[in-house]
Amino acid sequence: MNSQSELDRINRVAWNSRDAERVLTADKIFSDAGEKAAFEWLAPRCAAAPLLDIGIGTGRTIAPMLAISNDYTGVDYTPKLLEMAKSRYPGCDLRHMDARDMSELPSDHYGLAAFSWNGIDCVDYDDRVKILEEMCRVVRPGGYVLFSSHNRGGPGYRENIWQLLPQFTFNPLRLGWRTLRSLRRFQLGTLNYVRNVKLNRDYGGYAVKTAAAHNFGIVIVYTTLGEQRRQLAQIGLQCDVVFGSSDGNPIADDVEDSDAWWFHFIAHKPLAAYRFDQENGHARPGTST
């Protein structure tokens, strides 16, 4: 087994953990200020259009997506999380599907295909390209792709095992409580960290690293603004706007470095290239608008 399929195997274990269930059922609408800004940017542009929600987990994004359009389809490859989403939203079209192969879904159909809360970071680089190509295929010409991705230059990339230790306080009762609470996390986190750290690699434009989430139980891709913009252009998607997670402000096109924890990328499938390819008998996106 190579390190890339190993990454997928590790992350699938994490999605089935109690910790993932706890985090994904926390009562919040938006993951961060950047996601809120991204939804506000997209809402008037995608109103009433067919929407595809990828990697829905327990269904956090279903309500904000339905606020944009009732024509909604959600997919996830983790049966346990999908079942939880189904029981929360019994009337919704929710399907078991791997984002790397969405051949069950039509091409050139959706006004928006979204993969939220850094779900796309949980597959290796080649699979990330496959997912973005699939998202590009299923959106209609002019349709949007939205996804978030961890920042290779952000605070999350610098997280390490020591943060599992209890935060110091002069209050002995509070310190005792924090120490007790951290004991189990430290044990499990250390085991996961030691097992997963061997997969850490820095490729320059992006990196693969074990992340603190789920007690260092996941290994994810961290990207840079430059690399992600390049990858989108290579796939034939035109980047419209990038929002940083921390303050929800758009990041200017010429900015290369940011201290955001992660980014929300919005890109669209060009119209003209679609027409050109139609003439040639291929419904394939190109690079012009």
Ligand SMILES: C[S@@+](CC[C@H](N)C(=O)[O-])C[C@H]1O[C@@H](n2cnc3c(N)ncnc32)[C@H](O)[C@@H]1O
């Ligand atoms: C961080 S969770 C986010 C869940 C949800 N989108 C949210 O924001 O609450 C990532 C989700 O992506 C799903 N996922 C990861 N890789 C996937 C893939 N290749 N195909 C479909 N779902 C995937 C996982 O099962 C998990 O539910």
